[in-house]
Structure formats: structure tokens, C-alpha cells
Amino acid sequence: MLLDDRKKRILEAVIEEYNATAEPVGSGKIASDYNLGFSPATIRNEMANLEEMGFLEQPHVSAGRIPSSSGYRFYIDSIMKEKTLSPKEKQIIDDVLKEDVIKFDSLIKEASNILARITNYTSIAVGPQMNNCTVEEIKLVKLGQDRLMIVILADNGIIKESIIKYDGILPEENIQIFNTYLNQKLKGLNFEQIYENINAYVEDELYNISTNVIPLVNELNSLLIDKNVDIHMEGTKNLLELPELKQTNTLKNFLNILETQDALKELINNGYDGNVNVYIGQENAFEDLKDFTIITYKQKINDKELGTIGLIGPKRMDYKKVIPIIKYVGDALQEKMKQGGSFDGREQSDES
Amino acid sequence: MLLDDRKKRILEAVIEEYNATAEPVGSGKIASDYNLGFSPATIRNEMANLEEMGFLEQPHVSAGRIPSSSGYRFYIDSIMKEKTLSPKEKQIIDDVLKEDVIKFDSLIKEASNILARITNYTSIAVGPQMNNCTVEEIKLVKLGQDRLMIVILADNGIIKESIIKYDGILPEENIQIFNTYLNQKLKGLNFEQIYENINAYVEDELYNISTNVIPLVNELNSLLIDKNVDIHMEGTKNLLELPELKQTNTLKNFLNILETQDALKELINNGYDGNVNVYIGQENAFEDLKDFTIITYKQKINDKELGTIGLIGPKRMDYKKVIPIIKYVGDALQEKMKQGGSFDGREQSDES
């Protein structure tokens, strides 16, 4: 045990107080408001110790202490007790996910949406990386006079779809033939694998049908690797009121990060699976997020990745409440996706 | 002519200067930097006149003047000369829209994207109101073991699509039959009209096929009226640095409006068609947007609405540059959509 009981209780008190006020907390406040049974002087000593150990920080000599990232880390791992959700909260979550939505993207966005609403932080939702999916089925559908819809069903149950101009030179009967041909050739193959050398798979017979299938093949290919998987965010404005962003440049840089998204994607894809991951302050590599925490929960069913939901909030967020919430929502979402699909968890569409 | 030439030139100078600095501009500055050939005292007199006429305002007695909304309005309508885009700017725009994207939503987002990048303001993109569209074609497509895709092609060329769980009780042959049936019944009908009483159209024969088509019919119906048409925004962060948002609450309220979107939608749908609409300051009804201007350009081909692109920026935006840009982008977009479709401008998909 790294910390004795008294230190733990003091660290906890400092964190609770700091979370509530966002101001450095002094020994007097702890002594008077959290009756631990010690005088300010004693608490002062312990705080000095905790600071030496790296769990607390002091902005300047005559100020109180604020918890450091390792302080929070220790708190989350070894001190706090997760709250259980209130029946009302559960109710709200269940209600939202009980709706008859079965489109994958709607589902994950709904889940993220509710996270933002319940926690009052910013929530994120990202679709899955499809690189390692395999093709289960391809459908070509003629629409109106002049368009063709390409639909790809992946083995994780996600559907990608796109529409191209159909120039009419490819005779309608041939669409069926080409459709069958594509399925024969590509079914069971890995998305990335196809993407990198689609010509090797279809070029031979390509011209036997018509040179006009080239744009079709191109579009199909670009459907496989969606380069701009973007991150859906909800409740950005929840964060803007935070004192953490009151310094002039922080806000700008902060929103820059949120808008750029690249870095966020990186982070989100790193989460180890099936459980909640918490990145506190500098643990998340961006200087401008040093006062923020990102929590992610990667959705996975039977080893198939189905996207990630997450939260961004201030470092001083109410972990013992927020963590159970994201767990609950994530579990419910996963459950919903599982029962939605009939054999291996498939039951989604995906915007393309 | 409402204003004599001297007043015009002074008003123009004040606007140019204020646009550049966001500070009230004084007579001295104008006299020294814009050589109009008058002393500060003369300019001071004219400014007092312009203020009386409502074109300028004065924050307090010992400050310079800032242009009022009607000042800007007059400037846009009667003073400024639109700049022509540089070949480089045209190039950038053309390049983006030359890409082989033919999905409607991608196109309009690309266009909005480039607006934000070139102007450094926030751009918006909204899909069209579909209420007055009519059904041109409906397709039901079986996907994998257990899902059914519903596709609706509207008469403006936009495609709506959704996926539902297919419980297998409806025999596969019947899908075709039901598909044909739906087309017979609904083709040519107005979206809103169908939405309000779909049962009247299909209920009779509904149960003859299977009660299991009910969820299908429901989903089809909800596809018709997409209640959450959301606004795509790009470059929100461009605005955050503006001094206009430096007062404490403004920022929060401002982002609130952007996030709520309802009000924005309202505004955007009001634009008179086929041309650029400029809403300056209080012209746009939201107290918290009083220091901002919204410019919209509603896309329309052969009387079919295809969405709107727009810009949000500070009232003091560089109109003579920005207006030609949105015109150019809007025209290019419209052209692209026109040539994309073969007969009446159809060539898009739509995320559902």
C-alpha cells in the first residue's frame, strides 16, 4: 500500500474539493469541511508529503494544493468507490437505447448523445476501423435512369454504401452478371488487401464486360477504405464554460485539437478493448489537453470492432460518477448491437 | 443618391479601417491613412452627419465611430466593388469540385469545407427540405441473412436509405412483390402527404402479405420526413479568436446558437433562391449574433431545392471578397450537380 490511510483520506478530500471548485484547496478548508479529525497544521504536513510524492501540486507558495495527474491516477485506481447509477439515470439511458433504431451509426451516435447529456461533458463517437474486415456480400442496385448504388456488407455486420453515375452503356442485364462476378471474386477477402490491389482481382475479366465498369470498380474500392472516418462530437459547448479554458489561448488551441480530430482518432484507436480507458491530463500527449481527461470505451463483439464511444472533460471530472455511466452506456450499447443482429452481432448500417 | 460622394468615401474608409482593426476609428486615422484630401476636422463633421443618418455609431463620446448594420447594408448595396477571385483561388475551388465525387452530401460538404478554408470563417451546409419532393422509385434490397435495405429515390434526385432487421418471416419472393406493390401505390406521391397517412395508402393490402411488413412500412415512412436534418459546420474555430467574442458570455451564447441549429435552419430556409443572401447583424434576429453576418446561397436546379451553403462571420467581414467567393463556389457546385445528373440535375446520394 503506497499511501497510509490518512494520506488517502486527505488526497481524496483535496480531489473532491478541487473538483467542486477548480480552485487550489488549502489545509483550512479540508480541516473545516471534511471532518477528518486533524488540525490544519497536521493536514498541512501531510499535504507537503503528498506534494513530495507527486500527488499534489502547488501553483505558488501562498496558494493551496491541486491534484496532479498521478494524484488523480492513484485516486481512480485505489481510492474512489464508483457510484451506482440512479434508477432514473438508468431509465433515461435504457429509454434512448430501447428505441427501434437499428442503424449502426444512429445507435452509436445516440449513445454518445446521451453520454453528453447525462455527464454534461463532450462526448465522442467514432465508427470502427474497417481495414481488417472481410467482404461478406456486394450488391449493385440500379436506381432511376442513371445511377447505380454499390453496397458492401462486411463481416462485422457494417454496411458501406455509395452511389455513382450510371452511364447506361453497361446493359442492365450485365449489372447482374457483374454483381455475381464481383461476389465470386471478392467475397471473404480482406478490405485492405482488396484495396491495395483491386486490379489484380478483377482486371482480367474487367474489359470483357465493358470499360465502363472502371468508375464502378474505383468507387467500390474507395468505399473499402474510408479515409475520412470522422468523429462525431456532441456537447462541445459544455466545456466552454470551464475555468480551465479561461486563459486566452487555451480555448483556441483546445478547439483546434477537437476540430483537427487526427490526434483524437489516434488516441481512440489505442484503447485496450472491452473496457473503459482513462487518459488523464498529460497522459494524452497533447499539450493543450493537459487539463483534460479523455475516457474511451471501445465497442467489440466477438472480436469484431464496432466503434468507440468516449468522453472529454476536465481533469477534475467526477470520475466516480462518470466512469460507471460510460460503462453502463457502453454495455447497453453493446448489448443492443448484439441482440440486434441474428447470428454474430450484425445489425447496423453505416453512413458512407 | 442617398449620400454624396464625400460621405460615401468616408463611410467606405471607416468600414475598411474598422474591418481591419475591429476598433472604433477616429477622424485622424482616416485623414492620415486614406488620403481623401480633407483634414480631420472636416472628416469629423461628416462622421457626425453619417452618425445622424444611422450609418455610423459611437460607443462613447471620446471614442471613434464604428459602422452600423445599415452602414454595412448601404456599403454592400451601393459602395463596394466586388473583387474578382484570383486565378489561384479559382484553381483551388475548381480542383476540389473537380474530384470524382458524385454523392450529394459529399459534394455539398466539400463545397462548404472549401468556403471555410478560403474565407477563414465558419461555413455551413444543409441538405434540402424534402417535404415537397415526390417519390420516384422505391427499392427493397435484401442484405446478408437478416437485413433489408430500403431505398427511396426522390424526384429531385436525392436518395434516402435505411436498413432494418429482416426477420425472415417475409419470404424472399414476397420482397419483390411487396416492392412492386409499394412502387405502384406510392410513386409520384408527395413525401409529406405519404408521411401523414401512409396507412391509407398501404394498409388494405398490408396484411395480405404479412404482418411483419409493419416495421418495414414504419421505417419507410420515417425515411420520408427526416426530423433531424442537421447542419454541417466547418471551421467554427476560425471565429473563436475574434475580438467580437471576447466578452465573457457572448462566446457561450454564440456557440449555443450554432449548436442548437434550429434558429439557423429557420434562417437558411428563408433565403430567396438562386442568389446570395446577406443577413447583417440584427437583421438575423438573434441577439447573440448581432455582431455577426450570415451569408447563404440556396442551391436550386430546375426549381428543385438541393440544399444550401453558407458562411457565418463577423459583421465586419470582407464583403467585397467574401461575396464573390460564395457566389463562385455556389455556382460551381450547382454546375457540378447539373452536369452530374443526366436529365434533370440528379446525381446525388444523401446520408440518412
Add this chain to the structure above:
DNA sequence: TTTAGCACTAAAAACCATTGAGTGCTAACA
């Protein structure tokens, strides 16, 4: 008709003293 000159105004900046919330250390205490 224009402009130089000047008194006047109000915000912003600079200055300065005071307050207050906190500390660390020491010596006394249970």
C-alpha cells in the same frame, strides 16, 4: 467651405497600498 486650435470626455493604463488566503517552521503540549 475648410481647418487649426482648444477645452472637454471617458476609457484604459499605471501605480500603489491593502487585504487575504495560504504556507512552513518552531516550540509547546498530550
Add this chain to the structure above:
DNA sequence: TGTTAGCACTCAATGGTTTTTAGTGCTAAA
């Protein structure tokens, strides 16, 4: 021996005063 009262000390925050600055409007002269 661990705890605490007491106290000197630090430094940001507050608030009031003064100074500076950027502008004005008006008047009288060119």
C-alpha cells in the same frame, strides 16, 4: 512521539487614485 497552536512570511488579488491617451465638438480664423 505525534499533534497542534502560533507566528512570520509570501504573493496574488483587490481597489482606489492618478495619469495617459485617443478621441470628440465647437469656435474662430483662413
